[in-house]
Amino acid sequence: MNIFRLTGDLTHLMSIIVLLLKIHTIKSCAGISLKTQELYALVFATRYLDIFTTYISLYNTVMKLIFLGTSFSIVWYMRRHKTVRLSYDKNNDTFRHYFLVLPCFLLALVLNNRFTVREVLWTFSLYLEAVAIIPQLVLLQRSKNVDNLTGNYVFFLGAYRGFYLINWIYRYFTENHYRRWITWMAGIVQTALYVDFFYYYFKSWKNNEKLKLPA
């Protein structure tokens, strides 16, 4: 474990806490894409298949349980909770999951490290995580004004994988033979998707104005 990866994990956790705070305290999911939340639940479900068979560390297991638990409960809140579901912007959150799930699965079948069920699903989860934010970014562009909590949620979510990129560079130079081409490519694509969001996020923060993504 290095400081970059720890910061990445905590930033990721922070994004989930911000989202849960928004949904749980003000009982609203306005501006949040249910499609993206469902894709994240699928990412964790296919990424952590080995949670009960492979023990890395207490930290690793606890964080996996947190990510699994929070992602599924957020989907539950947005689908089932009597008040939260009313604030779900169904008409604008229309991005089709299978446009992302299918290509990622096909790519995982072709481009993987080992052709086993677990490895293909793990690779699928990497590719899917890279693009899972797209429905959320589309929704942000369609939403008139983006509230602070939603903006901060997306910011932390984008920043976490950026810290992972630094972690991979660090591990490449400190651990010989540390190579994760597939993980690195997916991580670069994932972070690149946030570049324009980061630009508008910092601009709104600098000019102290409402975050607005051009349509």
Next chain:
Amino acid sequence: EDASSEKDEL
């Protein structure tokens, strides 16, 4: 080679 067998990251 990408020995991604040990998956120690989240």
